[in-house]
Amino acid sequence: MAGENSASAEATKLNTSEEGATKQRSTIAFPYAPLGDTIELAEAIHGNVGLGECDDDQLAVWTKQSPKSSGFRVQIASARLFGLITSPAGGKYRLADLGSAIVDPNQTREARANAFLNVPLYRAIFDKYRGGVLPGQAAAMEREIVALGVSDKVKDRARQVFERSAEQAGFFAHGRNRLVMPGFAARQADAAPPPPPPADEPQDEKKKGGNGGGFDGHDPLIIGLFQKLPEPEADWPVAARLKWLQTAANIFDLLYKGDGGGISMSAARAERSPRPQHDD
């Protein structure tokens, strides 16, 4: 996706050329308007010119905005970042493949998920917390967002737009404290072929995301948790083990009834249990 790449590249470029400047700029691209607002743009284009082109004046009228307003500009920029529209010429807009899919009721579920993951920041968060629990506190979530490259000044806005977009894309279907890829593949297997995934989407992620590997019927959180386990005999630092165990405790607390709040992990060095001996 050219728009996404250029936006992301520009974010990096702006930062590197401005180190030390008074104005802090983000190093990772993210939209200022939530997914739902950008879908309105796509619907407006689709409803008036279908797959044809329109100019910004027309689009502004259809969405009841002023073409000069920053809100409209933010919405346009966000729609391009989500991959819903393209701008083949200055001031002209057209639905991208993802945009035409998102206005199709048969494809909208998958298209929304793909649009969400088109955003570098959201992709980074999704990858980082795949199968895990998002920070519960807003401040903690904002710290994560800042760590991924968002300017400290706009961390709250980035978080708000992220949460709304995740909701609208269906990633909060299992609760607002975890990102779960909406399950559309099986449901839409008989529908029209879905749009191609973003170019940067690792193909093996799809294999991991499925409920295969003997985990049929288990919650995606459990599946994701066990997928994070390193291979046997791999070097697994104590800190990483601790993190995994704590995450497991949190997930169990979420998924199962009963008082599990008393479980806490610590890295205190204890006597190791005798490792099963095996002949080499």
Added chain:
DNA sequence: GCGTATTCAAACGCTTTTAA
């Protein structure tokens, strides 16, 4: 140098939450 596109930052008003 100028125009355009994009990003940033702040202000304002509305909604929701909480405590008395």
Added chain:
DNA sequence: TTAAAAGCGTTTGAATACGC
């Protein structure tokens, strides 16, 4: 029930970079 506080969404103008 009501008022105060906090949070959130929208809008606006400024700042910045890029292309011509």
